[in-house]
Amino acid sequence: MKILITGGAGFIGSNFIYYQLQNHPENQFICLDALTYAGNLETLQSAMQHDNFSFVKGNIADRVFVYELFETEKPDIVVNFAAESHVDRSILEPELFLKTNIIGTGVLMDACREYGIKRYHQVSTDEVYGDLPLDRLDLFFTEETPLHTSSPYSASKASADLLVLAYYRTYGLPVTISRCSNNYGPYHFPEKLIPLMIINALHDKKLPVYGTGENVRDWLYVEDHCSAIDLIIRKGRVGQVYNIGGHNEKTNLEVVRTIIKELGKDEELITFVQDRPGHDRRYAIDPAKIHRELGWLPQTNFADGIKKTIKWYLNNESWWQRIISGEYQDYYVKMYGNR
Numbered sequence: 285m286k287i288l289i290t291g292g293a294g295f296i297g298s299n300f301i302y303y304q305l306q307n308h309p310e311n312q313f314i315c316l317d318a319l320t321y322a323g324n325l326e327t328l329q330s331a332m333q334h335d336n337f338s339f340v341k342g343n344i345a346d347r348v349f350v351y352e353l354f355e356t357e358k359p360d361i362v363v364n365f366a367a368e369s370h371v372d373r374s375i376l377e378p379e380l381f382l383k384t385n386i387i388g389t390g391v392l393m394d395a396c397r398e399y400g401i402k403r404y405h406q407v408s409t410d411e412v413y414g415d416l417p418l419d420r421l422d423l424f425f426t427e428e429t430p431l432h433t434s435s436p437y438s439a440s441k442a443s444a445d446l447l448v449l450a451y452y453r454t455y456g457l458p459v460t461i462s463r464c465s466n467n468y469g470p471y472h473f474p475e476k477l478i479p480l481m482i483i484n485a486l487h488d489k490k491l492p493v494y495g496t497g498e499n500v501r502d503w504l505y506v507e508d509h510c511s512a513i514d515l516i517i518r519k520g521r522v523g524q525v526y527n528i529g530g531h532n533e534k535t536n537l538e539v540v541r542t543i544i545k546e547l548g549k550d551e552e553l554i555t556f557v558q559d560r561p562g563h564d565r566r567y568a569i570d571p572a573k574i575h576r577e578l579g580w581l582p583q584t585n586f587a588d589g590i591k592k593t594i595k596w597y598l599n600n601e602s603w604w605q606r607i608i609s610g611e612y613q614d615y616y617v618k619m620y621g622n623r
């Protein structure tokens with residue numbers, strides 16, 4: 285079986301590639317990634333050693349390119365991780381989010397219709413459900429919760445989800461969608477809360493907490509997300525949405541304080557800064573459906589996962605140093621400039 289993984293040079297996509305190479309070595313894997321600021325070929329260096337893995341640079345919104353790739357490769361399964369993924373950037377520059385997250389999804393699905401596919405899987409987010417109030421801890425997002433978005437990022441992801449379901453109903457495209465809570469773990473780009481706080485704390489730099497720090501996120505160790513998607517593409521019912529989350533709700537302040545404690549730093553580093561416009565208050569997933577239908581359960585709780593993550597950042601300083609010093613572009617030209 286040939287699996288096309290888009291956005292595989294980013295955080296979750298790269299973890300998914302390593303999960304697949306380890307658990308399904310009998311398959312062929314192609315990673316398609318535009319290598320935006322968030323994509324990092326260095327992350328895939330070990331994957332490149334595998335004969336059943338190949339990398340192609342390209343944009344999912346480029347119809348001619350995508351069709352040519354499908355014509356040559358004829359993938360059996362497409363898992364679409366490719367996206368502009370950062371809420372703060374979507375507030376500054378929404379248009380790119382519409383192009384990649386909505387148009388890109390449409391182009392990929394059109395190619396699937398044109399060339400045939402066993403499964404198209406859309407990696408979505410719990411942010412499509414909007415947010416929950418902080419004082420109603422009894423409320424959770426289920427797959428039936430209405431879409432109600434806050435940021436240009438979440439609106440673009442919700443639009444893509446609607447398009448995916450429309451392609452299922454109108455064209456019978458065999459699709460599935462997963463909506464996951466906040467991930468953390470290795471290869472997480474240092475613009476996001478957890479890696480940013482780890483790296484700033486290591487440099488004794490201020491830790492910028494938005495607003496009061498009381499916003500709640502439901503943290504899932506990235507490997508648990510990968511195992512859930514793996515189950516969905518193999519055993520999930522076509523046309524269905526599956527929520528993925530592990531009941532690991534923490535306030536941002538709790539997360540930052542845990543990182544400070546693990547690194548032996550001072551809480552004085554915490555700095556409260558102006559809040560994000562439209563800042564979602566609480567995300568909380570009810571993962572009952574994927575548990576009931578596919579037997580999925582997360583394996584890593586937050587206390588263990590954050591330790592593993594911090595250890596990874598301590599052991600892989602060269603990976604994030606190159607990113608934060610902007611050397612990554614030089615690396616790409618050096619490695620691929622002459623190919």
Ligand code: NAD
Nearest residue numbers: 291293294295296318319320322323343344366367369467
């Ligand atoms: P990321 O920003 O780390 O990686 C995105 C990858 O997509 C990068 O490698 C980038 O180069 C690539 N890309 C961007 N635009 C592209 C385009 N037009 N064509 C081809 N490739 C392109 O993101 P991530 O955190 O790994 O998220 C992956 C997916 O999971 C996204 O769809 C995101 O919405 C979803 N998601 C993320 C989280 C989270 O906590 N990070 C939670 C739930 C869902």
Ligand code: TYD
Nearest residue numbers: 371466475476477478492493494499501536
């Ligand atoms: P983030 O990692 O950007 O993920 P998302 O916005 O998709 O949930 O942010 C997680 C939470 O942390 C969110 O409530 C915003 C907050 N945050 C900060 O307080 N400071 C920061 O520097 C960042 C990046 C995020």
